[in-house]
Amino acid sequence: MENTYSDEEIERCTLRNPREIVFQLKTLIKRGERVSVIFQEGRQTFLTVLLDVSEKNNRLYFDIGGSNEINQAFLKAEQSTFVAIVDGIRLQFSAKAGQEVKLNGERTLAVPIPTAMLRLQRRDMFRCPLPSTKPYMCRIPRENGDESHALHDISIGGIGILTSQELRYEQLEKLENCRIDLRESGFLNVTLEIRYVTNIESRTGKPLWHMGCRFVDLTPASEVLIQRFMARIEAERRALSAD
Structure with missing residues (x-):
């Protein structure tokens, strides 16, 4: 995280309304934006795209990684961080332990829908x-x-x-x-x-x-x-x- 932001500013830019969080996730899905998944205290990471979000099942689905070794390491992690940069805006959220599931018959990964999401941008950069x-x-x-x-x-x-x-x-x-x-x-x-x-x-x-x-x-x-x-x-x- 850029150290030019205070804790107070970060808190102000954190979304906690479930509907707003789901809206941001659906926007990432619709645009097919690349998302970085970071775990094991930053030692492991892979790129993915979000596939679907189910409020009923409390699941966020995303594409499985290309490396089986990394996928298995991710499934053993207790927590992970997702980061995407969209139009100069940083979207970031943490997720609890993931699991491998099926979505429309295909292997995918899933985590619970986050309860908080950081939406951070430089103050005057974007008009x-x-x-x-x-x-x-x-x-x-x-x-x-x-x-x-x-x-x-x-x-x-x-x-x-x-x-x-x-x-x-x-x-x-x-x-x-x-x-x-x-x-x-x-x-x-x-x-x-x-x-x-x-x-x-x-x-x-x-x-x-x-x-x-x-x-x-x-x-x-x-x-x-x-x-x-x-x-x-x-x-x-x-x-x-x-x-």
């Missing part, structure tokens, strides 16, 4: 672009009345706004009591700091305003909400691409 149709909105209190703007992107570090409405804000200006509506995911009440405001030209030749904002003193609960929102948006985008 999630947001749809322009039915956009997510940010309400900003102003002296002459509130302004509402469509979000262009979001990250753990802040938001981007792209609009045809002229934006009259100053660099490093702080905007308190802003409210971001993420609909099904909930609301964010945040303080924003303006990092830049630029005027650009659209493809049609019409002027557009692009504003980048940084979150100020974002609460741990809001960080988790944003991470889960971004995960949902990315899952929906991949589902649309697959269709």
Whole structure:
């Protein structure tokens, strides 16, 4: 684990809701992502892909390894760690002793579904672009009345706004009591700091305003909400691409 993360940050990024954990596992299965299985205190490892997850049987199924010796060593291990890197996000969970079972008539390995999963990413590395149709909105209190703007992107570090409405804000200006509506995911009440405001030209030749904002003193609960929102948006985008 990267030592740039505190125990508190790691705890905040740990999923414990069974439905969220199963959702992440199903995403790995659908994408066919390669997963590292590590056991015997890191002395043994092999690559696999997850095949299925059964909440009814409390089992996570994954492909058997290519080495019989390693497979047998894995079956004797009391615990193992699974690690996958997806779009710059590290997914990691521990599992109790595994067993060899049959899935659709084929030999596979299985472990109990994990009760916790770490979903860790660098804070400002990944920006999630947001749809322009039915956009997510940010309400900003102003002296002459509130302004509402469509979000262009979001990250753990802040938001981007792209609009045809002229934006009259100053660099490093702080905007308190802003409210971001993420609909099904909930609301964010945040303080924003303006990092830049630029005027650009659209493809049609019409002027557009692009504003980048940084979150100020974002609460741990809001960080988790944003991470889960971004995960949902990315899952929906991949589902649309697959269709």
